[in-house]
Amino acid sequence: MTVTVHPAAALAGSPRLPADKSVAHRAALFAAVADGESEIVGFSDAADPQSTLACLRALGVEIEPRADVLGPDGTPSLFVQGRGLDGLRPPTDPLDCGNSGTTMRLLAGLLAGRPFPSTLAGDASLSARPMGRIADPLRLMGADVGLTDGHAPVALRGGPLSGVTYRLPVASAQVKGAVLLAGLSASGTTTVVEPVATRDHTERMLELDVMELGGERHVSVEGGARIPARQWVVPRDLSAAAFFLVAGSIAEAATISLAGVGLNPTRSGALDVLRAMGADVRVGNERERAGEPLADLRVDAPGGLEGVEIGGALVPNLIDEIPVLAVAAAFAQGRTVIRDAAELRVKETDRIEATATFLRAMGADVQERPDGLVIQGGRPLHGAHVDARDDHRIAMAAAVAALGASGPTVIEGAQAAAVSFPGFWDALNEIASGSVEYL
Numbered sequence: 001m002t003v004t005v006h007p008a009a010a011l012a013g014s015p016r017l018p019a020d021k022s023v024a025h026r027a028a029l030f031a032a033v034a035d036g037e038s039e040i041v042g043f044s045d046a047a048d049p050q051s052t053l054a055c056l057r058a059l060g061v062e063i064e065p066r067a068d069v070l071g072p073d074g075t076p077s078l079f080v081q082g083r084g085l086d087g088l089r090p091p092t093d094p095l096d097c098g099n100s101g102t103t104m105r106l107l108a109g110l111l112a113g114r115p116f117p118s119t120l121a122g123d124a125s126l127s128a129r130p131m132g133r134i135a136d137p138l139r140l141m142g143a144d145v146g147l148t149d150g151h152a153p154v155a156l157r158g159g160p161l162s163g164v165t166y167r168l169p170v171a172s173a174q175v176k177g178a179v180l181l182a183g184l185s186a187s188g189t190t191t192v193v194e195p196v197a198t199r200d201h202t203e204r205m206l207e208l209d210v211m212e213l214g215g216e217r218h219v220s221v222e223g224g225a226r227i228p229a230r231q232w233v234v235p236r237d238l239s240a241a242a243f244f245l246v247a248g249s250i251a252e253a254a255t256i257s258l259a260g261v262g263l264n265p266t267r268s269g270a271l272d273v274l275r276a277m278g279a280d281v282r283v284g285n286e287r288e289r290a291g292e293p294l295a296d297l298r299v300d301a302p303g304g305l306e307g308v309e310i311g312g313a314l315v316p317n318l319i320d321e322i323p324v325l326a327v328a329a330a331f332a333q334g335r336t337v338i339r340d341a342a343e344l345r346v347k348e349t350d351r352i353e354a355t356a357t358f359l360r361a362m363g364a365d366v367q368e369r370p371d372g373l374v375i376q377g378g379r380p381l382h383g384a385h386v387d388a389r390d391d392h393r394i395a396m397a398a399a400v401a402a403l404g405a406s407g408p409t410v411i412e413g414a415q416a417a418a419v420s421f422p423g424f425w426d427a428l429n430e431i432a433s434g435s436v437e438y439l
C-alpha cells in the first residue's frame with residue numbers, strides 16, 4: 001500500500017490508539033500457561049500480538065474473543081483457557097512468529113524447557129535479526145537450541161533445564177523475558193541481572209522478586225512457579241501515542257487527546273525527552289490497571305522545540321520511539337545527538353540508517369553514527385518519496401515528518417503500520433483533516 005501525506009498546519013482530535021504491544025504479548029503468553037480461564041481486556045488486533053495468539057493456538061490453547069463482554073473502549077475481551085505450563089501441546093508445524101521479535105524470543109524461553117521439540121520461524125525481517133542473544137542463556141540452562149548462522153528458525157529440542165544467574169550482555173527486555181520464562185520450567189532459581197534497566201512488564205505482571213544490588217537489577221523466578229488465571233487490562237500503547245505527541249509538537253496549531261495510555265516508568269522516557277525539548281504534553285487522570293500505570297495525555301502545539309541529547313541508560317526506555325524523536329529533532333532549533341542506540345540497527349530494519357535516509361530525502365541535516373544520529377534541526381523539510389522498508393515505525397515516523405513538510409510525501413509500504421497500529425492511517429487522517437490519500 002502506498003499513501004500520500006500532505007502537509008497539515010493544524011491538528012486536532014482524539015485518535016484511538018492500539019493496545020500496548022509489549023503488555024498484550026505478555027498477557028496472552030501468561031494467560032496461556034496459567035491455571036484456568038483468564039480475560040484480557042483491550043487486546044490488540046495488530047499483526048504482532050496476533051502472531052502470538054496464532055502460535056499459542058498452535059500449542060493447543062483455546063483463545064476466543066467474546067462480543068458480549070466489552071472493554072471500556074468497546075473492544076471484545078479475549079478469553080484464554082490456560083492449560084498450565086504442562087498442558088501445552090506439541091506443535092505439528094513450525095510456529096509462525098511473523099514480524100514479531102517479542103513473540104519469537106519470549107516463546108523460545110517458554111518452550112525451551114517443555115518436553116517436546118518445537119521450531120519458531122518468522123518473516124524475512126525477523127529471520128535477519130540476532131537470535132544468539134537468546135540461544136546463549138538458554139544453552140547455559142541446558143537447552144538444545146539450533147540456529148542458522150545465529151538466526152531463525154529457532155529449533156528447540158525441549159528437555160530439562162537448570163536455573164542460572166545470567167547477566168544481560170545487551171539491554172533487552174526480550175532476552176530478560178526469555179530467560180525468566182525458561183526459568184519457570186527450570187530446576188531451582190533463575191536470576192537475570194540487568195546492568196541497565198529495560199521495560200519491566202514481565203516482572204510486574206508475574207509479580208517476580210526484584211532486588212537492586214550495586215546499581216544493578218536482579219530479577220528472579222522459581223522453577224515450577226504457577227501462574228494464576230486472572231483479568232489483564234492492556235493499556236493503550238505509548239509507543240503509538242508518540243507519533244501523535246510529536247505530530248502535535250511540530251504543528252503550528254494542535255490539540256490532540258490520547259486516552260488510557262500506558263505510562264510504565266521503564267517505557268515513558270520519550271515523554272520526558274519531548275518535554276525537555278519544549279513540548280506541551282499534559283498528563284491527567286493517572287491510574288493503575290492490572291499493575292500497569294496509565295493516564296490520559298493531551299498535546300498542544302508548543303510554538304517551537306529545541307534540540308536535546310539522548311544517551312546512556314535512557315536509551316532502552318525509549319528505544320522504539322527514536323525514529324519519531326529524530327523527526328521532532330529535525331523540526332527543533334539546534335542540535336540533537338542520539339548515542340548509545342546501536343540496538344536500533346537490529347530492529348525490524350536498521351532504524352538508524354532508515355531514519356537518516358528518509359529525513360535526508362526530506363531535506364534534513366542528519367549524520368549517521370555507528371550508535372546513533374546527529375541532527376542539526378531547523379531546516380525546512382520538503383515532501384519526498386519514502387520507502388518504509390517493511391518497518392511499521394519507519395512508515396509512521398515518516399508520516400509525521402510529512403505533516404510538517406512542504407509538499408506531498410509518498411510513503412511506499414505503508415501497510416507495515418499494521419504490525420503495531422492497524423488504524424494508524426485513518427487516525428492520522430482524522431487529526432489532520434483529510435491529509436492522507438490512499439493510492
Ligand code: S3P
Nearest residue numbers: 022102171172173174175319320
Ligand atoms: C520489547 C522490547 C524491546 C522493544 C520491542 C518490544 C518487549 O526490544 O524494542 O519493540 O516487548 O520486550 P529488546 O528487548 O530487544 O530491546
